[in-house]
Amino acid sequence: MQVLSTSATIPYARQRGNFNYRTYFENQASIRRTHAQPLQQKFLPVLKPGQLCWQQNLERFLISNYSGCTYYLMSFLIFASGCVSNDLADINYDRKVERCKTRPLVSGEITPVQGWLFWAFIISLLIPLVLQLNKLCIALAAVEQVLWLAxxxxxxxxxxxxAFLGLVQSWGATLGWAAIKGNLNDVGIFLPVHIAGICWTMVYETIYAHQDKNEDEEAGVKSIALLFGDSTRTWLLGFATICIGSLMFAGYNAHMGWPFYLSMIPAFGHLLWQTYSVDLSNGFDCFSKFRTNKWFGSIVLAGMVLGRIVY
Structure with missing residues (x-):
């Protein structure tokens, strides 16, 4: 494996972990890993339900407090809180991974107490948004925070x-559906979307995990890259297939128009391209492929929007 050097990854490491109060206002985009994971990977799971139920609930969707802006802001804050709590829990593990050694918690630039205070600050911003929603959504949001901490x-x-990360990140599919519909009766729509999100996460996170597989083995971390080993591409193909199949099943139940199904062709092609072109022994290439998932998210989102317009 080509190990990422510390000097080459200092900017990336700071983007992923730098939530110091002193640097917060200087680099707001970096503080929540907005460069480490593209917008579509954070925002798409909670946007999908709005597109799937758009036809029958357009007026409600437009006037709801859980509008597009609130969708983004909530998903942004939830993801940020999860990144902070993850880095706080992984201080000792990160000391054993070369590309993580420059993270502020590991280097001592900030203390765990400062980190938890910032986590509490994010939660304080999130609570007023969540309290605008119905009781079901409030309960689901509370469960999501517990899952992020776990x-x-x-x-x-x-x-x-x-897989657990996929469950957490795709929780927004269920939360978003409950916010717009007010119930969880349409299991045949939001549940396949959730499953698709889990499988999509398995694809890009497995590729991502191959960056650190040698160091993870030395540190005793249970890495999915170590579990799959030489069979990784076979597993990725399986997850990609289930992801697309689940999206199509949800689209069928939501009566999406033909552009949605057409978009599944390039979406599946993108997942196949990642699967068979990534060099799993090259950390830089693994991270590069991970970053391209913003295009997968864009393709699926565009397909959903056009599938509603044309319907």
């Missing part, structure tokens, strides 16, 4: 941490 612990007990 996420860093998963790598201590299971190799399937990316």
């Amino acid at each position: 996420y860093p612990l998963m790598k201590r007990v299971t190799y399937w941490t990316p």
Whole structure:
């Protein structure tokens, strides 16, 4: 494996971990890893339900407090809180991974107390947004925060941490549906979207995990890259297939128009391209492929919008 050098990854490491009060206002985009993970990977799971139920609930969707701006802001804050709590829990592990050694918590630039205070600050911004929603959404949002706090612990007990991450990150599909519809009756729509999100996460997080597989093995981290090993591409193909199949099933139940199904062709092609072109022994290439998932998200989102317009 080509190990990422510290000097080459200092900017990236700071983007992922720098939530110091002193630097917050200087680099707001970096503080929540907005450069480490593209917008579409954070925002798409909570936007999907709005597009799927657009036809029957357009007026309600437009006037709802859970509008597009609130969708983005909530997903942004939830993701940020999860990144902060993850780095706080992983201080000792990060000391053993070369590209993580420059993160402020590991280097001592900030203290764990400062980190938890910033996590509390993010939650204080999130609560007023959540309280605008119905009781079901408030309960789902509370569960999501518990899941985010539990996420860093998963790598201590299971190799399937990316699956748990997919469950958490795609929770917005269920939350968004409950916000717009007010119930969880249409299981045939929001649940396949959630499953698709989990499988999509398995694809890009497995590729991402191959960056650190050698160091993870030395540190005793249960990495999905170590579990799959030489069979990684076979697993990725399986997850990609389930992802697209689940999206199409949800689209069928939501009566999406033909552009949505047409968009599934380039979407699946993008996942196949990642699967068979990535050099799993090259950390830089793994991260590069991980970053391209913003295009997958864009394709699916465009397909949903056009699938509603044409319907």
